[in-house]
Amino acid sequence: MSKQKLTAILLLSCPDRVGLVSRISHFISEHYGNIIDLFEHVDREEGVFSIRVAWDMDHFSIPASDLKITFATIAEAFHATWDIKFLEERTRVAIFVSKYDHCLLDLLWRNKMGEYCIDIPLIISNHADLKPLSDQYDIPFYHIPVDKHNKAVQEQKELELLAEHQVDTIVLARYMQVLSANIVNKYPDKIINIHHSFLPAFIGSNPYKQAFQRGVKIVGATSHYVTADLDEGPIIEQNVIRISHKDTLKDVIRKGRDLERVVLARALQLHFEHRVLVKGKRTIIFE
Amino acid sequence: MSKQKLTAILLLSCPDRVGLVSRISHFISEHYGNIIDLFEHVDREEGVFSIRVAWDMDHFSIPASDLKITFATIAEAFHATWDIKFLEERTRVAIFVSKYDHCLLDLLWRNKMGEYCIDIPLIISNHADLKPLSDQYDIPFYHIPVDKHNKAVQEQKELELLAEHQVDTIVLARYMQVLSANIVNKYPDKIINIHHSFLPAFIGSNPYKQAFQRGVKIVGATSHYVTADLDEGPIIEQNVIRISHKDTLKDVIRKGRDLERVVLARALQLHFEHRVLVKGKRTIIFE
Amino acid sequence: MSKQKLTAILLLSCPDRVGLVSRISHFISEHYGNIIDLFEHVDREEGVFSIRVAWDMDHFSIPASDLKITFATIAEAFHATWDIKFLEERTRVAIFVSKYDHCLLDLLWRNKMGEYCIDIPLIISNHADLKPLSDQYDIPFYHIPVDKHNKAVQEQKELELLAEHQVDTIVLARYMQVLSANIVNKYPDKIINIHHSFLPAFIGSNPYKQAFQRGVKIVGATSHYVTADLDEGPIIEQNVIRISHKDTLKDVIRKGRDLERVVLARALQLHFEHRVLVKGKRTIIFE
């Protein structure tokens, strides 16, 4: 019997049919796993079954290292897309930033508070401004300036750093460069961006200015997975804040900072706890 | 094989242990039920397991009429508190009102729109004011004035009406009388009230006036099950609305009307879809 | 000295300069008006001064009928755009609807509750569905079906009805037809629409479906003045509601109904209390 202090998390999606929950939960209980969290969702129009199950590995009779191989035969029978993670396994995260510090500071502080189970082996930036903040939290900071001419070369350096540090997830914490397909395609559903508008409104640059000029009464922020299509990736979390004619553009930007950090923080929490399942352009959030 | 067009809903709570989901889901799948919704919650501190499972009865091999008896043996082994409902079975609802029409109108309109699966065989009021509205929706209206002296007698009449109409759930849609234990104890977790404050703030009468005088910046509304302790019942839903010094007491009351109807509407939807499990003074909301 | 029970409301906008508030407030006080509400806004970037002043006409030494003429000389010196209204003067409102009843019911109920100071001499619809509801509130209902071929003719009828009933403001309470320039241009900043999306996201038809397919986590509603450019008019009020992957399109539409009615209600309150000043594509909301 295993002695590991672990919580296993299965995320699985497959064509719906009778007996799926039963088969999965039987697999867990027959090996003495205690389910502590289970969310199931059936999209009846599309006929798709999705599930997130978390169970205690305390008395589980299959070692963590063999779990995926053992479960694979069941998953194959279901024609499922799936993965198993362990909640206590620290995700390795690279943060990309430019000059704005609010999202980075918030993320580092939350991590210090124990809100996330992650390691941050490196911060990459196209500007040097946030090196002092990275230093305060003892995280290696790589200043990699990017312009039109050196983009391919610099992204190659970034890819090497990401590989070297065994990075699993990339957070774009107000990184003001567009990543090319070279990077994006290597990290599918693993790059999380915070866009400072209520997508799909105000796609592109300067969304607060666009919002201000349109005279909207509410501005938003959106955290999404990065795909090849800019600002079109699956949305993880959104939120909004009320503005009025009394707010100057500067006020809107200030209010937006408060919004961006909570939206990104929430999206990251969901991602790091393996609560997000991507289905095409949409996400299922198990919470 | 049954031909009924039904969705069964099991609400169950018991001491936590290994294999509960597996046993329940196996029971469903072995009789050819397809689970369409499953929420599980484990309170690890209290060691309590709670679940709501919904499944298609289309091909279920046990007739709806025998379902409870068949499941009882499983539930007994778990020492569970449980119930099985059918989503398409119309809950029989009595509405108690006084003079305010906003909650009643909203409830009747939502029911007409098909938001709830209920029948409303009667409306009871201590005032005659809302008879015309009841008439518009063709619902029998009973005017039963209540004062200190006749309360016991009048409540007896009400109990007889409730029994006669086989009422399952009572909605106090701004009913300005306190029900005595005679009625409350006959309908445990079946009487839903809307209180016009963010409980436990401003318990008792005139909460908007209390809020106004205290100078709060936000007022709330709370929908809860009625228990013997006034305003102390398990909370189903709460929400709030922002007020300012510019709002007079009249404005607060007007804003409160908008709040009360959405809070009550949401609580009723949760109750009528069997998504609420009462645990002491708290509720588990499966949504 | 006047005996009228009236509250005058001045809405004024002009190039900013020293002494504007002083001149306006002096005009009011020298004629024994007591200011009960004053909001001033200076857009320092554009150099534009805007104000809303409300004052008691109880002891005002200029009769209401002469007020505009008397104030005109002051306003001219400021090169101002302005208007004076009386809060107690009932705005004459025509409501256009199609088949959905939620906005109409809400509007009629609020008016009955005294939330607005308006008269509703007529309801116009391209469908007959909402005649019974109009009848309940004793408001004449005109069924004027519109299609591609008869639009010009039918709109001419509508214009005649609007003129005949001396309509000041038109509310499109989920009216599913686009008004042509013939009508729009006759009622500048007087036609209020409720669009069921968070504009400028999801312009055009079926916004809830668009939102559902994009996988947003929040849907919105927008009330705006109607201009020649569809969905581009100045926004009066917006609000949002959270949705999740568990919501079907039908759920989104249901939640949207709740949202639409409060957003429209709020916009109408602001408009009927003369709290909205249109500046290009933006609005100043004096509240």
Next chain:
Amino acid sequence: MSKQKLTAILLLSCPDRVGLVSRISHFISEHYGNIIDLFEHVDREEGVFSIRVAWDMDHFSIPASDLKITFATIAEAFHATWDIKFLEERTRVAIFVSKYDHCLLDLLWRNKMGEYCIDIPLIISNHADLKPLSDQYDIPFYHIPVDKHNKAVQEQKELELLAEHQVDTIVLARYMQVLSANIVNKYPDKIINIHHSFLPAFIGSNPYKQAFQRGVKIVGATSHYVTADLDEGPIIEQNVIRISHKDTLKDVIRKGRDLERVVLARALQLHFEHRVLVKGKRTIIFE
């Protein structure tokens, strides 16, 4: 003519009567002040007039140093309570903290971002934990442990420090001690606290635990001026966040942190911009 780059702010409250706005705005314009912001509020039930006026001192013909003396004669005629501040004059702020860093970090970061126009000459704490954070922002940190026996002595030290550093406003950023009347009475409407509940619900200690046990669906935070009555001071700002049965007490505390910092930040912004007028237990917020 003065050359100072200043914005004057008058906060004034007095019995309502005709001509108040006129007299005040005339005073400003006759000395060549340009009003850039004016909010007026009349409490018609109490007959109380309140106003906040902001004007450019660029061409003002009275020097800033003489402004209060000159205005005093007008204010006396109105029997007014009033004050004049200059927006660009930096408020001197002492921050009291214990062990939690979230409010302090947020406040220091916002100040660094230029959100406030304040100086923070010192941080006082009954624990040493937050000294490193104070050091990062180069602010002197005084560790003054307080217990039942030394409270009077230690508060005397604190009062001396406050006097020495000419402190105007005290922020209790999750300071876990109750200030005695000695301090409270010396800083009327100048001590701002953040209480981690939606007051008046859950007064006293451990409000999140109280909220958790009561099973509320929403928790709040309240920022208020400190008075002799604990948790009874005038409320400046409140906000709430939704919780569910899935949240453990630890989750509620984590969510609460996010709430506390935005509620305190908003209250401080209002206070530092001189937008708060205290009227008994209530506040008027000019925004």
